[in-house]
Structure formats: structure tokens, C-alpha cells
Amino acid sequence: MNFTIPMTAYVPNILFALALLAGIGYFTKNVKKLIRNIKLGKSVAVNDNKPQRWKNMARIALGQTKMVVRPIAGLMHVIVYLGFIIINIEVLEIIIDGLFGTHRIFAFLGGFYDVLIGSFEVLAFLVIVAVIVFWLRRNIIKLKRFIKPEMEGWPKKDGNWILYIELILMFLFLTMNAADYKLQELGTEYYVKAGAFPVSQWIALFFDGMSQGSLIAVERTAWWLHILGILFFLNYLYFSKHLHIILAFPNTFYGKLSPQGQFTNMAAVTNEVKLMLDPSADPFAASQEDSEEPEKFGASDVMDLNWVQLLNAYTCTECGRCTSECPANQTGKKLSPRKIMMDTRDRLEEVGKNIDENKGEFVPDGKQLLDDYISREELWACTTCNACVEACPVSIDPLSIIIEMRRFLVMEQSAAPTELNNMMTNIENNGAPWPYNQMDRLNWVNE
Amino acid sequence: MSEGLTVKTMEQFMAEGKQPEILFWVGSAGSYDDRAKKISRAFVKILNKANVEFAVLGPEESSTGDVAKRAGNEFLFQMQAMTNIEVLNAYGIKRIVTCDPHSFNTMKNEYPGLGGNYDVVHHTQYIKELLDSGRLSLEGQFYKEKRITFHDPCYLGRANSVYDAPREILKSTNARIIEMKRHKKTSLCCGAGGAQMFKEPEKGDMDINVLRTKEALETNPNIIATGCPYCNTMMTDGIKAHEKEDSVTVLDVAELIANSI
Numbered sequence: 121m122n123f124t125i126p127m128t129a130y131v132p133n134i135l136f137a138l139a140l141l142a143g144i145g146y147f148t149k150n151v152k153k154l155i156r157n158i159k160l161g162k163s164v165a166v167n168d169n170k171p172q173r174w175k176n177m178a179r180i181a182l183g184q185t186k187m188v189v190r191p192i193a194g195l196m197h198v199i200v201y202l203g204f205i206i207i208n209i210e211v212l213e214i215i216i217d218g219l220f221g222t223h224r225i226f227a228f229l230g231g232f233y234d235v236l237i238g239s240f241e242v243l244a245f246l247v248i249v250a251v252i253v254f255w256l257r258r259n260i261i262k263l264k265r266f267i268k269p270e271m272e273g274w275p276k277k278d279g280n281w282i283l284y285i286e287l288i289l290m291f292l293f294l295t296m297n298a299a300d301y302k303l304q305e306l307g308t309e310y311y312v313k314a315g316a317f318p319v320s321q322w323i324a325l326f327f328d329g330m331s332q333g334s335l336i337a338v339e340r341t342a343w344w345l346h347i348l349g350i351l352f353f354l355n356y357l358y359f360s361k362h363l364h365i366i367l368a369f370p371n372t373f374y375g376k377l378s379p380q381g382q383f384t385n386m387a388a389v390t391n392e393v394k395l396m397l398d399p400s401a402d403p404f405a406a407s408q409e410d411s412e413e414p415e416k417f418g419a420s421d422v423m424d425l426n427w428v429q430l431l432n433a434y435t436c437t438e439c440g441r442c443t444s445e446c447p448a449n450q451t452g453k454k455l456s457p458r459k460i461m462m463d464t465r466d467r468l469e470e471v472g473k474n475i476d477e478n479k480g481e482f483v484p485d486g487k488q489l490l491d492d493y494i495s496r497e498e499l500w501a502c503t504t505c506n507a508c509v510e511a512c513p514v515s516i517d518p519l520s521i522i523i524e525m526r527r528f529l530v531m532e533q534s535a536a537p538t539e540l541n542n543m544m545t546n547i548e549n550n551g552a553p554w555p556y557n558q559m560d561r562l563n564w565v566n567e
Numbered sequence: 568m569s570e571g572l573t574v575k576t577m578e579q580f581m582a583e584g585k586q587p588e589i590l591f592w593v594g595s596a597g598s599y600d601d602r603a604k605k606i607s608r609a610f611v612k613i614l615n616k617a618n619v620e621f622a623v624l625g626p627e628e629s630s631t632g633d634v635a636k637r638a639g640n641e642f643l644f645q646m647q648a649m650t651n652i653e654v655l656n657a658y659g660i661k662r663i664v665t666c667d668p669h670s671f672n673t674m675k676n677e678y679p680g681l682g683g684n685y686d687v688v689h690h691t692q693y694i695k696e697l698l699d700s701g702r703l704s705l706e707g708q709f710y711k712e713k714r715i716t717f718h719d720p721c722y723l724g725r726a727n728s729v730y731d732a733p734r735e736i737l738k739s740t741n742a743r744i745i746e747m748k749r750h751k752k753t754s755l756c757c758g759a760g761g762a763q764m765f766k767e768p769e770k771g772d773m774d775i776n777v778l779r780t781k782e783a784l785e786t787n788p789n790i791i792a793t794g795c796p797y798c799n800t801m802m803t804d805g806i807k808a809h810e811k812e813d814s815v816t817v818l819d820v821a822e823l824i825a826n827s828i
Contacts, residue, residue, distance in 0.1 A: 378676065379672075379675075379676050379726060379727050379728070380725055380726045380727075381672040381676055381721075381722050381725075381726025381727055382672070382676035382677060383636060383637075383677065385641075385645065385677055385680045385681060386641045386645075389641045389642050389645050390645055390681065392642070393642065393645040393646055393649055394649070396646070397646070397649055397650070397653075417641070417642075418639065445753070447755055447756040447758060447775045447778070447779075448769070448771070448775070450755075450775075450778060451768075451771045451772065451773040451774065451775050451778055452770075452771035452772030452773060453768070453769045453771040454769065454770075455769070497769050497770075500766070500769060501768070501769040501771075502761050503721070503756045503758060503759070503760040503761040503763050503775065504637050504721075504760050504761030505721040505725065505756035505760050505761070506721060506725045506726055507721075507725070507753075507755070507756065509725075510725055510752055510753070523637070523639065525639075526638065526639030527639040527640075527641055528639075529639060530638060530639035530640045531639065531640065531641065531642055536638060536639065536640070537766050537767075539765055539766040539767065540638050540762055540765055540766050542765075543634065543762070543765040543766075544635055544638065544640055544643055547630045547632070547634075547635055547643060547647065548643065548646075551595075551628075551629030551630050551647070552595040552598070552599055552629070552630050553595055553630060553634055553764075553765055554595070554599055554600075556598075556599045558626055558629065559626045560598075560599075560626075561593070561598045561599075561624075561625055561626050561628055562574070562576070562598075562623065562625040562626065563598075564593070564597070564598055564599075564604035564607050564608065565572055565574045565608070565611070567604060567608075
């Protein structure tokens with residue numbers, strides 16, 4: 121009987137492989153959708169100056185340089201971030217163990233393995249502390265930027281859910297180790313003596329007197345819930361603001377390189393203006409050649425934005441640093457740069473769902489980003505001061521979206537506030553925003 | 568307050584067959600706004616004192632189009648930009664100095680894409696050059712021990728990372744420079760940018776310039792210095808809102824320097 125291994129022995133391996141496949145498969149499906157949605161945006165030239173782009177990504181995303189501008193939140197975030205990256209080395213071991221039915225396959229590393237597991241544990245503990253502080257900031261201290269109107273409902277729940285999941289994952293990891301540590305002490309077969317347990321040995325105190333069988337049950341349950349939890353979390357990302365853990369990297373790579381004050385010059389406008397200023401050009405001849413539909417100026421919906429702006433929207437983790445630095449928002453205006461990003465993502469998701477439901481084709485739904493999501497009042501409250509752009513820890517540019525939408529309002533709808541229309545008429549008539557004669561431009565010298 | 572300023576137009580330089588060292592781009596505010604005109608005169612006083620051969624365009628100058636662009640009117644902006652570029656290129660202009668960070672930003676960053684390539688500097692950068700090269704020297708007593716706080720204009724600071732030039736030349740007046748809590752990269756806007764200067768603010772519970780002047784007043788200053796005609800207006804109005812116009816003055820860096828020579 122001993123030389124045949126019953127098929128049932130492979131059940132855990134098969135279940136594990138299936139869970140892994142399902143988890144990664146569904147995630148891949150959603151990533152494809154994500155990429156498709158981002159590609160709904162217009163093309164934009166962002167392939168210049170690669171060395172600088174790599175440097176920005178390394179500095180801002182990997183190095184977290186803009187996070188630590190606010191030292192408390194910054195430090196906590198660095199802990200969670202490091203914890204996330206480093207503890208994931210452990211996930212590699214868990215996957216190998218799960219697939220091949222091994223236990224602590226990396227144990228052969230000996231002393232180095234002890235250091236690894238020991239530091240994972242310390243990090244896990246620090247992550248728990250940081251996550252609790254984050255939760256307190258959101259729910260008890262109620263930091264202003266976390267309780268703005270756009271955070272009501274799902275965004276608030278999403279923020280807390282992420283913290284709960286992280287907390288649970290860390291506890292499962294430590295519980296698994298604690299039971300393992302106990303089993304190692306008892307010399308249980310299969311549980312190789314490996315690893316250091318500076319944190320979980322304290323949890324192990326609760327397991328004193330438990331039978332080997334119960335300990336194995338605890339260890340296995342924690343192990344399974346931990347890896348299933350990770351797969352769940354991976355798939356939660358697409359539906360959450362937490363996508364930033366992945367998208368922060370491409371987003372900082374494709375972030376703006378030119379001075380913050382430099383806005384794009386619209387090429388379509390350049391062509392028309394050149395035609396107007398060229399006395400030899402025949403405007404009628406040009407319009408006859410041009411049979412295709414004239415390009416829409418500015419943006420009234422997400423498809424009018426460029427794909428980097430759409431990537432920006434998916435990258436936003438709703439931290440609200442932009443909004444807390446915005447002069448309009450600080451003085452009680454409706455504008456919140458974070459809301460601009462959240463609205464853009466929500467509308468893009470809506471458009472994506474529309475495409476899914478209509479066999480890959482967008483069917484107009486009578487809605488758009490302008491008015492249905494972002495109001496004109498918000499757009500006109502912006503001072504274009506770039507405080508939001510400067511504040512963003514992952515190089516999101518809400519200002520570029522605001523300007524693109526103002527362009528639509530002004531150039532497609534002539535819908536600027538009256539005072540601005542007067543100002544622009546003055547510029548057209550006499551080359552200044554005020555109604556003064558251009559011939560008087562030098563009067564100041566002799567006044 | 569005519570102080571016998573010497574100002575020549577580009578047209579006059581052309582007639583003499585000469586090229587100026589720099590073109591002083593006065594800007595619409597500097598040409599027409601009563602408060603900003605004083606800044607233009609102060610800057611010219613400095614240029615005259617340092618014997619700088621400079622020209623202005625006079626009636627040939629037109630709005631840079633910056634404010635139209637921020638308002639979303641790209642069409643009007645490009646019309647203005649290309650018309651100006653035509654004039655500037657025809658005169659063979661190489662270097663432009665302006666007291667307006669908005670003109671500075673658009674000419675430096677947005678004109679090149681439309682065919683206008685110039686070395687554009689803000690007047691605070693140019694004054695620093697004059698001081699560094701020894702062409703200009705200050706008496707340095709007028710503002711001694713005065714408390715001055717500098718408000719960073721968005722389009723000079725964050726937009727173009729010019730933070731040091733205005734501060735360094737302010738130091739040369741021997742005044743005490745006291746920074747506001749939010750300065751340089753995190754400076755708060757005065758409220759005028761993005762075409763707000765020309766419209767009423769949206770509904771809120773405070774005006775931005777009142778908030779910013781509150782921050783400036785927290786440094787207990789004698790003078791709030793700035794380097795932008797629009798910031799100047801906003802901060803001056805803010806001081807009035809706080810009823811501090813008797814004890815605190817808002818001055819452009821150029822005015823502080825002009826008063827120190």
C-alpha cells in the first residue's frame with residue numbers, strides 16, 4: 121500500500137493551481153480592459169527623453185520622493201510600500217510550496233532564510249502599525265482631505281477596505297508563522313526547523329497547549345487564507361483606487377517633462393491660424409480639399425482627452441494632496457482637482473462598460489464628462505497655479521484636463537463667462553485685455 | 568512723477584541702424600494698469616541707471632495671448648503669439664526681459680513651438696545679472712532692517728522654478744527677508760492666475776487673495792514684495808481687506824531696487 125500515493129494527496133496542489141490560475145486569469149482579463157480603456161484616449165507624443173523618464177520613475181515612484189514631502193504620511197507610506205514589496209518575496213515561496221506540495225522550500229538558505237523571515241515579520245508588524253494610523257487618520261481624526269464631498273460613499277469605503285484587507289493579510293501571515301514556529305518546536309514531521317520569528321513568537325504564546333493536529337489546522341488555514349487573500353486583493357485592484365501600486369510606475373514615466381507653466385500648443389489651431397495670417401492663402405480652396413470632419417477643439421468627454429490623462433485617472437489613489445493645496449478648494453469653491461481625476465475615471469469606466477455591452481462599439485449614451493460629471497463652475501474656478509500638479513506624489517496633471525475642457529467650452533461653445541468674453545474681445549480689438557487704444561501703449565513713460 | 572526716463576522704441580533703434588542689448592516686453596498690465604505702470608517705470612529707472620541699451624516695442628507690442636490661452640481660447644492665443652512673433656523676428660530680437668511672469672512663461676515656453684525663439688528672462692533675473700556683473704550697485708540703506716516677505720508668483724516659481732533670483736536681489740537691499748509658511752514650491756496663488764484676474768470668483772467662503780495676504784501678514788512684514796503686476800493688485804486688495812494698508816505696503820522687487828539706487 122505504501123508505494124502508491126493516493127490521488128487525493130494531490131487535491132491541495134490541484135486546488136492551489138486552480139486558484140492561482142483563476143486569480144491571475146481574471147486579473148489579466150481586467151488589465152486588458154484597463155489598457156483598452158486607456159487607449160480610448162488620443163495619442164500623445166511621450167517617447168522623448170527616455171533617460172529623464174526612467175530617472176523620474178526611479179525617483180518619484182520607486183524612491184517615493186514626493187510622498188515624504190509630508191513626513192508623517194510619507195514615512196508610514198514608505199513602510200507599507202516596503203512591506204508590500206519585500207513581503208512579496210515570501211509569496212514566491214508560498215506559490216512554489218503550493219504548487220509542488222513542499223514546505224518552506226527556501227529553508228535551505230539557512231541563516232539567510234532566518235534573516236529574510238525575521239525581517240518580513242518586523243515589516244509586517246510595522247505595516248500593521250502604519251495601517252492602524254492610516255485608519256485613525258481617515259475615521260477618527262478625520263483629516264480634512266479625507267472627508268471632502270467627493271469622498272462620500274464608495275471612495276470612503278474603498279479606502280477603508282484596503283486598510284482592512286492589508287491588516288487581515290498581515291495577521292494571517294503572522295498567525296501562519298506562529299503556528300509553524302510552534303510546530304517546529306514540537307518537532308512535527310514536515311515542519312522543517314527554519315526561519316526566525318521575532319514577532320510571531322509572541323502570537324505563539326496563545327497557542328500554548330494546543331495539540332499538533334490543531335496547530336496544523338491553524339497553520340494550514342492561515343496559509344490558505346493568506347494566499348487566497350492575496351489573490352483576492354490582486355483582483356480587487358482593478359475596482360479600486362489602489363491601482364496606483366502598479367500604475368504609479370508608468371504614470372511617473374509618462375509624466376510631464378516640460379516646465380509646469382508650459383501648456384500644449386494645439387496643432388490643429390496652428391494650421392488654421394497660419395492660414396488666416398497668410399495673405400496669399402485661399403481659405404475656400406483649403407476647405408474644399410479638407411473633406412474630413414474638422415477636429416473637435418478641446419474635451420467634453422473622456423475620448424477627447426489623451427491616453428496619458430486617462431492613465432492619470434486610473435492612477436489616482438484619491439489621497440487628496442492636490443485638493444488640499446488647491447487655492448480654489450481652500451477658499452470654499454467647488455473645484456477639487458481630485459474630483460476631476462475621479463470623475464474622469466468614473467466616466468471612463470462607464471464608457472468601457474458601454475463598449476463591453478455593445479460588442480466592442482461605443483453607443484452614445486447621452487452623457488459626457490462635461491456637465492454630467494464635471495460642472496462648468498468647477499472648471500472656471502481654476503487659477504492654473506499648478507499647486508495640484510506639484511502636490512501629486514505620482515505625477516498626475518489635473519490642470520491639463522481642466523484646460524482641455526475650458527478649450528471645449530470656449531472654442532466649441534463660446535461658453536466662457538461674460539467677463540472673460542469681454543476680455544477676449546478687447547484683445548481681439550486692441551491687443552490688450554482692457555479696452556485701451558494700442559497707440560497708447562507707451563504713455564506710461566511720461567506719466 | 569516724470570523722472571526723465573529714457574525709453575527708445577525698436578523702431579528708433581532700427582532707424583539708427585543699431586540693435587539693443589535687450590527688448591523690454593512691457594506687457595498689457597505694465598502699459599495700461601496704473602499700479603503696474605509704476606513698476607514699468609521703476610524697472611526703466613534701473614535700466615537707465617545701469618546704462619542698459621534697451622528697446623520697447625511701444626504701439627507695436629500686443630497682448631502675448633497668455634490670458635486667452637489660460638481661459639481656453641487657444642485660437643486667440645495663437646493669433647496673438649504669431650502676430651507678436653512676426654514683429655519680434657522681423658526686428659531680429661534675441662533677448663527679452665519682462666516684469667510679467669505670465670508673459671515670461673508663455674514667451675519662454677510656448678512661443679518656441681510657434682516659431683519664436685528668444686532668450687526670455689524675468690526682470691528679477693535680469694536685475695540679478697546687473698548686480699552680479701557690477702553694472703548696478705545699491706546704496707543699500709533705504710530698506711535696512713525692514714521686514715520683507717516675498718510672495719512667489721505661480722508662473723515664475725512653480726511654473727518655471729525661478730525662486731532664488733528675486734530673493735537674492737531682495738537681500739541686496741539689506742532688508743530682512745522673512746518667508747511665509749508656504750513659499751517657493753508650495754506657495755499659494757494670489758488668485759489672479761488662469762484668467763481669474765478678469766472675472767468674479769466662483770462662489771466660496773473667502774477670496775483667495777484675502778487668504779494669501781493673511782499668510783503674508785502672519786510674517787508681520789513692513790513690505791510684501793512680489794514680482795508680478797497681477798499678484799501686486801491681488802495682494803494690495805488683500806491688504807485693504809485686512810485693513811492693513813497703513814502699515815504694510817505691497818511693492819514689486821523692481822520698485823524696491825529702484826528706490827535703493
